[in-house]
Amino acid sequence: MQYLKPFLISGLIAAASSLSINADGYKNPVIPGFHPDPSVVRVDDDFYLVNSSFCYFPGVPIYHSKDLVNWQQIGHVLDRKSQLNLEKAGVWGGIYAPTIRYDNGRFYMITTNVSDKGNFLVHTTDLSKGWSEPVWLQQGGIDPSLYFEDGKCYMVSNPDVGIWLCEIDPLTGRQLTESRRIWDGTGGRHPEAPHIYKKDGWYYLLIAEGGTELGHSVTIARSRDINGPYTPNPANPILCHFNRENQYNPIQGTGHADLVQAPDGSWWLVCLAFRQQNGAHHLLGRETYLAPVRWDKDAWPVVNGNGSISLDMDVPTLPLSPVTTNPTRDNFSGDRPEVEWVWMRNPVMENYSTGKDGLHIKATDVTLDNSKESPSLLLRRQEHIDFTAATEVSLTNAPDGMEAGMTVFASEPSHYDLYVTRGADGSDSIKLRYRLNELTHVESSIPVPAGCRTVGLQIKGTPTTYSFAYSTDGGQNFMPIASMNTRYLSTETAGGFTGTFIGLFATSPSGSGDARFKYFDYIPENK
Numbered sequence: 459m460q461y462l463k464p465f466l467i468s469g470l471i472a473a474a475s476s477l478s479i480n481a482d483g484y485k486n487p488v489i490p491g492f493h494p495d496p497s498v499v500r501v502d503d504d505f506y507l508v509n510s511s512f513c514y515f516p517g518v519p520i521y522h523s524k525d526l527v528n529w530q531q532i533g534h535v536l537d538r539k540s541q542l543n544l545e546k547a548g549v550w551g552g553i554y555a556p557t558i559r560y561d562n563g564r565f566y567m568i569t570t571n572v573s574d575k576g577n578f579l580v581h582t583t584d585l586s587k588g589w590s591e592p593v594w595l596q597q598g599g600i601d602p603s604l605y606f607e608d609g610k611c612y613m614v615s616n617p618d619v620g621i622w623l624c625e626i627d628p629l630t631g632r633q634l635t636e637s638r639r640i641w642d643g644t645g646g647r648h649p650e651a652p653h654i655y656k657k658d659g660w661y662y663l664l665i666a667e668g669g670t671e672l673g674h675s676v677t678i679a680r681s682r683d684i685n686g687p688y689t690p691n692p693a694n695p696i697l698c699h700f701n702r703e704n705q706y707n708p709i710q711g712t713g714h715a716d717l718v719q720a721p722d723g724s725w726w727l728v729c730l731a732f733r734q735q736n737g738a739h740h741l742l743g744r745e746t747y748l749a750p751v752r753w754d755k756d757a758w759p760v761v762n763g764n765g766s767i768s769l770d771m772d773v774p775t776l777p778l779s780p781v782t783t784n785p786t787r788d789n790f791s792g793d794r795p796e797v798e799w800v801w802m803r804n805p806v807m808e809n810y811s812t813g814k815d816g817l818h819i820k821a822t823d824v825t826l827d828n829s830k831e832s833p834s835l836l837l838r839r840q841e842h843i844d845f846t847a848a849t850e851v852s853l854t855n856a857p858d859g860m861e862a863g864m865t866v867f868a869s870e871p872s873h874y875d876l877y878v879t880r881g882a883d884g885s886d887s888i889k890l891r892y893r894l895n896e897l898t899h900v901e902s903s904i905p906v907p908a909g910c911r912t913v914g915l916q917i918k919g920t921p922t923t924y925s926f927a928y929s930t931d932g933g934q935n936f937m938p939i940a941s942m943n944t945r946y947l948s949t950e951t952a953g954g955f956t957g958t959f960i961g962l963f964a965t966s967p968s969g970s971g972d973a974r975f976k977y978f979d980y981i982p983e984n985k
Contacts, residue, residue, distance in 0.1 A: 483772045484527040484748070486709065487731070491841030492743030492957030493519070494670075495555035495601075495651070496728040497716045498526075499565075505718065506558055507728065508535060508567060509746065512956050513552040514800040514837070517542045518567060520558070520585075524779035526718075526726055526748055531797050535567050535589050541580060544803040546830045547573035549869040549954035554600045555651060555714065561606040565589075566628055568613070570600045577602045577615060579628060593631040597624050601714075604628065605654040605684075612684065614640075614652040614663075621652045621665060623685065640686040643667050644677050644694050651714040654684065658756050663688050666713040670744065670955070673700045674713030676729065678758065691758045697729060697749070697765050704766050708733055711744065712767065717751065717759070720776055725751040727761055732949075733769075735843050735921040739948035741868070742840055743957020750774075788978045790817040795836060800959075803832040810836065817978070821860055821964040821971040827893060829870040837867060837959040840919065844983030847960045848916040850933055850976040856880040860966035861889075862973030864915050866924055867959045871895045872952035874942050876926045877963075878906065878913050880971075888913060888928045890939050894946050902939045906930065912976065917960065919944070 489496070495510040505526055511517040516534035523529045536542040536553070544552050556569035567589065568579040577599070578592040595602065599617035606612075611628045614621055620642045625634040643649035646667025653664045660680045668675045675698035679688035698704075699712045715729035727749045732740040749762040750773050762773070788796060790812040809820040817836070824833040851862050863877025875891045886906040892899055906913060907930055914929030916936045922944055927936035945951055947958055960980065964973035 482774050483770065484775055484778075486747045486767060486769050486771060487733075487745035488527055488728075488748045489521060489529050489746035490742065491745060491839035492959070493746045493839075494730045494744035494955070495714050496730060496746040497555070497557040497603075497653075498718045498728050499558045499560050500718050500720065501560050501565075503721055506560075506565075507746070508556045508558045510555050510569075510955075511536075511553045511800075513544055513547040513549055513573075513803055514956070515542060515544055515802075515804055516800065517544075517553045518556050518569065519797075523781075525776040526720070526728075527775055528779055528781045529746075530781040532585070533797050535580060537588065539804050541589070541592055542571065542804070543574045545573070547803055548829050549956050557601075557603040557653065557716070559604045559606065561611070566604055568595075568602045568604050570602060572600065579604070579631070581628065593629065595626065595631050596633040597622060597626075597637050601650045601652065603651075603653045607656065607684075612654065614654060616650045616652065619649065621649060621663065638685055640681075641665070641679050641688045641690075644690055646673070646675060646677070653716055655717055657753065660756070661688075662759075664715060664717060666715065667695070668698075668700065668713065670711060670713060670730070672710055674698075674711045674730075675700065676713055676715045676727075676761070680758075693758060695765070696759060697727070697761045697767070699731070699766060707766065708769060709747065709767060710734055710740075712747070714744075722776065724776070725753045725759065727751050727759075729767075731767070733843065736943070736945045736948070739945045739950050741944055741948050741958045742843065743949070744955075784980075786979055786981045788980075790975070790977070798838045799836050800838070801832060802835055802837065805832050806834075809834045815974065815976075817962065817975040819862070819962065819964040819973045819975070821856075821862065821966040821969065821973065823965065823967060823969040825965050826865060826867065826873055826875065826963060827870050833963060834965060835865070835867075835961050835963040837961040838978075838980065840866070840958040840960055842982040842984060843919065843921055845919045846916065846979070846981045846983070847919075848914065848933065848936075848979040849962060850912050850914045850929075851878055851962075852912045852974050852976075853878060853880055853886065854972040854974060856971040857966050857968045858882045859968070860964070860971040860973075862964040862971075863962075864917060865961045865963055866917060866919075866947060867961045868947040868949075868952040869954045869956070872947055874924055874926075874947070875963075876915050876917060876928070876939070878915075886910075886913070888915075888939070890926050892942060892946075895952075901942075904928065904939065
């Protein structure tokens with residue numbers, strides 16, 4: 459099972475804890491790349507965080523931290539098709555915002571599969587053993603959350619353009635009370651992402667408004683009764699960058715937040731936001747950010763002193779507990795891909811194998827342009843604006859028209875592909891292609907020298923360009939091919955709710971042939 463990477467060696471976390479040091483400041487985002495809609499829970503001295511995953515499988519990545527700053531992915535919550543049906547799910551579909559909570563020895567994760575039957579939850583008493591089958595829920599809307607108190611479990615979500623509350627049995631999904639509308643927000647569009655907390659005898663209802671674009675914001679209301687009425691904070695929004703003070707902030711689209719209290723009594727907020735590049739464009743998707751919260755008794759919470767966040771956070775932190783980082787080279791030597799790799803929709807697992815000679819992908823006739831099925835495509839998030847990615851690929855039993863290589867993938871209609879293809883005469887060539895909605899064009903075609911059986915492929919990312927290069931000498935020297943503008947793969951241009959991925963793929967018109975990827979390098983230039 460792919461589930462708990464760091465817990466395979468229990469000493470990893472203990473070793474990280476032994477490195478704890480007192481420090482001020484950290485850098486945002488704390489989880490870079492496509493990691494939207496963060497939800498966090500503390501269990502004793504440990505923090506756990508989950509994110510949306512949309513059309514990608516496995517679903518709902520889960521992270522562990524000791525300090526809220528350093529996070530390590532420990533797997534995915536939804537790692538079986540019986541939990542996560544992504545049939546025909548596109549980049550607008552699949553798993554929307556999850557919430558993670560803990561009560562009486564049991565973890566709960568509640569979310570929405572908009573491509574299946576709606577809201578559901580899964581639960582477990584032991585993270586190392588995975589999560590239950592889905593428990594489907596009656597109350598609709600998206601972004602469901604749970605609140606536990608005195609043996610009762612309350613669910614909030616946003617059907618009918620408002621925030622609704624009901625009591626449920628979390629183990630059976632049975633709704634125990636009628637749904638009750640408790641708040642409509644402050645007037646911003648798309649009131650969503652509700653979470654309930656209790657402090658100083660007040661029930662606080664935190665939501666997001668404004669849509670998950672530039673106008674995204676976080677607002678809050680409170681009541682002495684969980685059923686309301688809820689009174690909004692006069693200083694709403696408590697987090698928003700859609701104002702004059704933050705118009706030049708490199709972080710935009712701040713919203714969809716969750717609060718957590720640390721063991722030392724301090725309060726913190728995680729939220730989504732995105733970094734702009736190449737003008738008013740963002741490509742990495744919505745990322746996970748962290749900010750301190752001042753929350754005095756009987757008072758409203760104040761985020762980072764002024765309701766904004768920054769890339770460099772000069773604030774006191776919890777004692778820092780560094781985590782092990784992924785190596786820059788993945789040799790695919792394990793019995794399956796590492797937890798950072800995902801597939802588009804539910805994959806045909808028989809088409810992938812790993813081992814001492816790298817990653818093998820069986821080609822199918824499902825192309826990268828197909829929006830219904832799962833292509834032979836393995837992906838990992840682009841987490842840095844500046845990076846270098848590289849691989850070496852060889853074709854086996856390749857039919858005419860087979861393709862295998864790398865892709866910068868935003869969605870089925872929007873991707874840049876650097877690949878090796880087999881011609882009708884048995885010769886190979888290296889091609890660079892772009893697909894931009896209705897526009898498809900092969901930018902370059904370079905013959906592979908006779909006798910060269912392995913081709914190196916390289917992609918370099920900067921704020922404005924993706925540069926593509928190839929090697930026919932075992933990766934010793936890479937020759938440039940061309941550069942493509944990043945903006946055409948941005949969310950503003952390509953659409954969708956997900957960020958860019960770097961992928962390895964194989965396809966052929968006849969559905970036959972194999973590709974071997976010797977390794978995959980991902981080298982960040984900065985955060």
